[in-house]
Amino acid sequence: MYNQLVTKEKTLAVIGLGYVGLPIALAFARKIKVIGFDINAKRIQLMQQGIDPSGxxxxxxxxxxxxxxxxxxxILRQASFFxxxxxxPIDAHTMPDLKPLIGASVSVGKALKHGDYVVYESTVYPGCTEEDCIPILERESGLKFxxxxKVGYSPERINPGDKEHxxxxxxxxxSGCDAESLDIIAKVxxxxxxxxxxxxxxxxxxxxxKIIENTQRDLNIALMNELSMIFDKMKINTYEVLEAAGTKWNFLKFSPGLVGGHCIGVDPYYLTYKSKELGHTPEVILSGRQINDSMGAYVAKKTVQLMAKQGKDIIKSRVLVMGATFKENVExxxxxxxxxxVSELINFSVQVDVVDPYADSDELKHEYGFGLIEKPEGKYDAIVIAVNHKPYISxxxxxxxxxxxxxxxxxxxxGVFRNKIQKLTYWSL
Incomplete structure (x- = not known):
């Protein structure tokens, strides 16, 4: 298989051309023959023009x-290595949503031929590839695993917006299903x-x-978020505490914040789902998830409290939220x-405007029910710097x-502006 891929006698296919799949497909396409497959025809048209829909x-x-x-x-059937x-993702009840993975397995199964390889990169709970995906491949292809x-698993480590890693x-x-497949997958x-x-x-x-890489980060950030709540009651700045503690050689440098995105805020739920299925309640992991999932509401309530403390009429108050993406400098x-x-502020009857130099207003409206304004309009009672985009830092x-x-x-x-804000009322996690 490896030699035939290198000589372009056989073709590699990447199924799913988003933040993870497209970079992988293009990397391989500089070495071997590749088919980039996606069910979204509009995205395919953009990529055919050399445009990354994810930006x-x-x-x-x-x-x-x-x-x-x-x-x-x-065309997908022309490939031999998938x-x-x-x-x-997870659904509204924080349960694993395998619909995209199942759909992709059905498509690959229909294209699968004797001697082909399938490698999964999508983040799943341990056992998912063998228990959920392989039976679909067998059913759709009529072949026996x-x-x-052959089947393998190689977890993705793409970090959106990161141009270094x-x-x-x-x-x-x-990984592979046997020694032979492991060797070939590694060489590819x-x-x-x-x-x-x-x-x-x-x-x-x-x-x-893959699961514990992000679960570990999730728990460490949850600890920082809980510490920030404690230190807020003590009226000391969390970042000053972290800087002092960070002088010790083995102190882990994490910071509080909103934990979203497609990895850290999602992956732990795949592990907790499987853990519960096996009869074990993962209390530490779920506790961390509860803390991190509550931080948006915590920030909004703190904002309202500070406005009330200043005697502002909450119903007539206006808040500007700067940044709407899950992390800085990405779409x-x-x-x-x-x-x-935003949702919690609206629940307090606050008028909220949101700006973001990278996000798409229509996508936000579709996904969360609010859009963007082009630029701040008028005066605001509070300004929430939610995402540290480059245009905001200076x-x-x-x-x-x-x-x-x-x-x-x-x-x-x-806490980016901790030492820059002197005259206005300032608060950070």
């Missing part, structure tokens, strides 16, 4: 790539990963490794906890003062 990659990234973008199952990189086709620079964890990924690969002992181990609004801040206190109504309040979630 992460420059058009130059498409140059010199041997790739065919398609939503056609007939990489599945579809999203794995593992004699007729890119695909080629991060060690890639790989070594084509595009300069940092090298790590061979996990099994598919389940690789799945679990990605998936699971953005800024939406929780702002001075005079800018916030010019937008403030009387005794202005600045809510600086990540």
């Amino acid at each position: 992460e990659l420059d058009s130059s990234e498409f140059e010199g790539c041997d790739i065919t973008f398609t939503d056609s199952l007939e 990489i599945v990189a579809v999203p794995t 593992p004699n007729d086709f 890119t695909l080629s620079k991060i060690t890639k964890v790989v 990924y070594e084509l595009v990963v300069d940092a090298g690969v790590y061979k996990a002992s099994s598919i389940k181990v690789a799945e679990a490794a 990605d609004i998936r699971n953005s906890k800024v939406a929780d801040v 702002l001075e206190e005079s800018y916030f003062h010019s937008l403030s109504n009387g005794n202005g309040i600045v809510i600086d979630i990540k």
Whole structure:
């Protein structure tokens, strides 16, 4: 398989061309023949023109790539090595939503042939690849695993907006259903990963490794968020405490904040779901999730409290929220906890305006029920700096003062303006 891919006798396909799938597809397309498959025809049309619908990659990234973008199952059947990189979100009840993964498995199953390989990159709970995906591949293809086709798992480590830790620079964890498949899958990924690969002992181990990477970060941030609540009652600044504690060589440098996005705020629920299914209630993980999921409402309530303390009429108050994406300098609004801040403020009958230089207003309206204004209008009783986008970092206190109504309040979630705001009322996590 490896030699046939390198000589372009066989083709590799990437299913799901979002933040994860497209960079992978283009990386391979500089080395071998690739089919980029996505069910969204509009996104396919953009990529055929050298445009990344997610806004992460420059058009130059498409140059010199041997790739065919398609939503056609007939074209997908030309591939022999399939990489599945579809999203794995959670539903409204924080339960794993496997519909994209199941749909992708159905498509791959219909295209699968004797001797083909399927590698899943989508984040799942340990056991999902073998228990949920492989039966679909067998049913749709009429083939039998593992004699007729091979399966592996290699967790994605794409970080939206991060131009330093890119695909080629991060060690890639790989796994296979047997020794032969592990060796071939490792060699295929070594084509595009300069940092090298790590061979996990099994598919389940690789799945679990991905889950705990983000669960660990989630719990550490939850601790910082809880500390920020405690320190707020003590009237000391959390970031000053963290700076002091950070002078110890083994202190882990995490900070409080809104935990959203497609990974940290989602992946732990896949692990807790499987844990409960096996009869164990993961109390520490769920406690961390509860804290982090409550932070948007906490920030909004603190904003309202500060306005009330100044004697402002809450119903007539206006708040400007700066930033709506799940993290700085990206267009990605998936699971953005800024939406929780906005929703809670609206529940207090506060008038809320939202600005963001990267987010799409229509997408926000569709996903969360509110859109963007082009620029701040009039005076505001409080300004919430929710996301530290580059255009915001260089702002001075005079800018916030010019937008403030009387005794202005600045809510600086990540503490970026801690030493810059002197005259306005200032608060941060």
